[in-house]
Amino acid sequence: MDDLTTITVLRKRVSDFRDERNWLKDNTPKNLAISISVEAAELLERFQWKTDEQIREAVKDEVKNSQVSDELADVLILCLSFSDVMGIDISEAIESKLRKAAEKYPVVKTSLTAEL
Amino acid sequence: MDDLTTITVLRKRVSDFRDERNWLKDNTPKNLAISISVEAAELLERFQWKTDEQIREAVKDEVKNSQVSDELADVLILCLSFSDVMGIDISEAIESKLRKAAEKYPVVKTSLTAEL
Amino acid sequence: MDDLTTITVLRKRVSDFRDERNWLKDNTPKNLAISISVEAAELLERFQWKTDEQIREAVKDEVKNSQVSDELADVLILCLSFSDVMGIDISEAIESKLRKAAEKYPVVKTSLTAEL
Amino acid sequence: MDDLTTITVLRKRVSDFRDERNWLKDNTPKNLAISISVEAAELLERFQWKTDEQIREAVKDEVKNSQVSDELADVLILCLSFSDVMGIDISEAIESKLRKAAEKYPVVKTSLTAEL
Numbered sequence: 001m002d003d004l005t006t007i008t009v010l011r012k013r014v015s016d017f018r019d020e021r022n023w024l025k026d027n028t029p030k031n032l033a034i035s036i037s038v039e040a041a042e043l044l045e046r047f048q049w050k051t052d053e054q055i056r057e058a059v060k061d062e063v064k065n066s067q068v069s070d071e072l073a074d075v076l077i078l079c080l081s082f083s084d085v086m087g088i089d090i091s092e093a094i095e096s097k098l099r100k101a102a103e104k105y106p107v108v109k110t111s112l113t114a115e116l
Numbered sequence: 117m118d119d120l121t122t123i124t125v126l127r128k129r130v131s132d133f134r135d136e137r138n139w140l141k142d143n144t145p146k147n148l149a150i151s152i153s154v155e156a157a158e159l160l161e162r163f164q165w166k167t168d169e170q171i172r173e174a175v176k177d178e179v180k181n182s183q184v185s186d187e188l189a190d191v192l193i194l195c196l197s198f199s200d201v202m203g204i205d206i207s208e209a210i211e212s213k214l215r216k217a218a219e220k221y222p223v224v225k226t227s228l229t230a231e232l
Numbered sequence: 233m234d235d236l237t238t239i240t241v242l243r244k245r246v247s248d249f250r251d252e253r254n255w256l257k258d259n260t261p262k263n264l265a266i267s268i269s270v271e272a273a274e275l276l277e278r279f280q281w282k283t284d285e286q287i288r289e290a291v292k293d294e295v296k297n298s299q300v301s302d303e304l305a306d307v308l309i310l311c312l313s314f315s316d317v318m319g320i321d322i323s324e325a326i327e328s329k330l331r332k333a334a335e336k337y338p339v340v341k342t343s344l345t346a347e348l
Numbered sequence: 349m350d351d352l353t354t355i356t357v358l359r360k361r362v363s364d365f366r367d368e369r370n371w372l373k374d375n376t377p378k379n380l381a382i383s384i385s386v387e388a389a390e391l392l393e394r395f396q397w398k399t400d401e402q403i404r405e406a407v408k409d410e411v412k413n414s415q416v417s418d419e420l421a422d423v424l425i426l427c428l429s430f431s432d433v434m435g436i437d438i439s440e441a442i443e444s445k446l447r448k449a450a451e452k453y454p455v456v457k458t459s460l461t462a463e464l
Contacts, residue, residue: 001207002123010210011118017214020223026281029171029184030163033156034280036191037385040149040156041273047146048266049258055145059202066212068145069204073213075152076195076206079188086175088185090192091117094126096182097189098133107136142397150396153269157389164382165374233439234359239350242442249446252455261403261416262395265388268423272381272388279378287377291434298444300377301436304427305445307384308438311424318407320417322424323349326358328414329421330365339368 007080007090014080032082039078043071123196123206130196148198155194159187239312239322246312264314271310275303355428355438362428380430387426391419 018024046068047055058064083090134140162184163171174180199206250256278300279287290296315322366372394416395403406412431438 001211002127002205004122005207006120006122007118007126010123010207013210013214017218021221028168029175030166030168031281033160033163034276034382037153037156037160037389038273038277038280040153040191041270041385044149044153044266045270047149048270049263050146052144052146059145065202068202069209070213070216072195072198072202072204072206073209075156075191077210077213079192079195080210082188086181086184086188088188089118090188091121091126093185093189094129094193094196095117097186097193098129100186102133105137147397150266150392153273154389154393154396157269157386160382161386164386165379233443234355234437236354237439238352238354239358242355242439243350245442245446249450253453260400261407262398262400265392265395269385269388269392272385272423276381276385279381282378284376284378291377297434300434301441302445302448304430304434304436304438305441307388307423308427309442309445311420311427312442314420318413318416318420320420321350322420323353323358325417325421326361326425326428327349329418329425330361332418334365337369 011080011084011090014077015084018081027081027085029082029086032078032085036075036078036082039071039074043068043075046071127196127200127206130193131200134197143197143201145198145202148194148201152191152194152198155187155190159184159191162187243312243316243322246309247316250313259313259317261314261318264310264317268307268310268314271303271306275300275307278303359428359432359438362425363432366429375429375433377430377434380426380433384423384426384430387419387422391416391423394419 018027046064050058059068080090082088083093134143162180166174175184196206198204199209250259278296282290291300312322314320315325366375394412398406407416428438430436431441
């Protein structure tokens with residue numbers, strides 16, 4: 001679905017869900033930022049105490065994979081709500097951040113690519 | 117831009133950035149999950165010790181707003197990388213999670229809306 | 233018990249618990265730091281979406297209080313393990329940090345206290 | 349210093365520091381829980397993207413070690429403030445948590461220790 005789904009459509013899906021439940025008044029930027037952190041830690045918890053080898057095995061397990069997808073979705077749903085409440089255009093924010101990161105970490109041409 | 121940008125396009129933008137810098141080998145699910153948590157906490161830090169009133173004032177400040185946008189972008193860039201490495205379709209993951217949440221928190225018709 | 237319990241005694245209690253279960257090899261600094269973050273987020277989760285008024289009510293509830301105590305204990309048990317593995321003297325670390333913080337935030341004498 | 353320092357003495361050191369600066373009113377349980385998470389993530393950040401091998405090298409570096417000590421101290425200072433505001437006895441909380449954990453993870457006698 002990611003090929004066809006724009007950020008705006010996803011954000012609308014999330015804000016409709018919230019509005020049908022009258023959750024808007026609790027959706028302050030501070031409360032949402034708290035919940036983004038809480039959900040990010042729940043995602044991290046899935047990998048806690050595990051070696052890379054154990055994780056490679058675990059990702060073959062469909063149930064565990066779907067738990068990881070759910071945790072990632074929680075983080076993203078809250079990020080979409082946060083961008084909604086703050087009026088942030090996510091594509092622009094990412095583009096702007098990558099441009100700053102590109103200045104900090106310029107692409108290094110190796111001798112091979114430099115020759116070409 | 118969010119009206120026109122699909123998740124796939126955003127993820128491609130992030131993965132190209134990473135591949136040009138040969139960062140792929142460090143982008144294990146565990147490392148990415150750590151960084152999502154670290155960046156989520158940096159977003160939260162912006163609201164630390166602040167009252168809702170102080171935050172309402174702060175969001176009028178363009179510089180502070182752009183710092184918040186940058187922190188949100190960091191979280192999302194890492195989430196896009198994570199979904200890339202794990203092969204997760206974000207739109208499906210969000211749709212699946214919202215469906216589960218809808219069962220847990222069904223829409224309650226108030227007497228007013230029930231009448232209509 | 234806090235009046236009588238030294239940090240060394242508490243850390244020994246935690247390291248004995250760990251050693252009896254042969255958990256030492258997993259207790260790398262990185263793994264412990266991950267778990268400190270995960271447990272800190274579980275503590276934060278207890279206050280998520282709650283107003284200060286709701287929290288004031290909740291702390292009168294013994295069961296909820298004991299859940300909060302448990303989450304705090306989890307954070308501290310991991311911090312004690314971390315200090316053990318890293319060879320950090322906690323009292324010295326706190327003293328050193330407070331001295332730096334005192335330079336950054338000197339005590340401001342108000343006119344009243346200045347008069348006395 | 350940990351051999352001689354009780355939890356009560358450490359907590360008093362932290363609460364005096366706070367009271368001299370009139371920070372008490374901001375020290376709500378929710379605000380402190382937010383900051384514990386933020387500081388825990390700063391500790392985790394020190395190990396981000398690093399392999400265990402790189403960390404083993406880094407801990408030989410005194411400057412880096414003292415940065416890690418400072419981050420751990422930040423987490424603990426906030427935990428002490430939190431226990432102060434909530435009226436939690438830390439030694440009791442840890443003892444109670446370890447007792448519950450011992451039921452969940454009983455010590456398994458290996459054949460060798462069983463023989464002795």
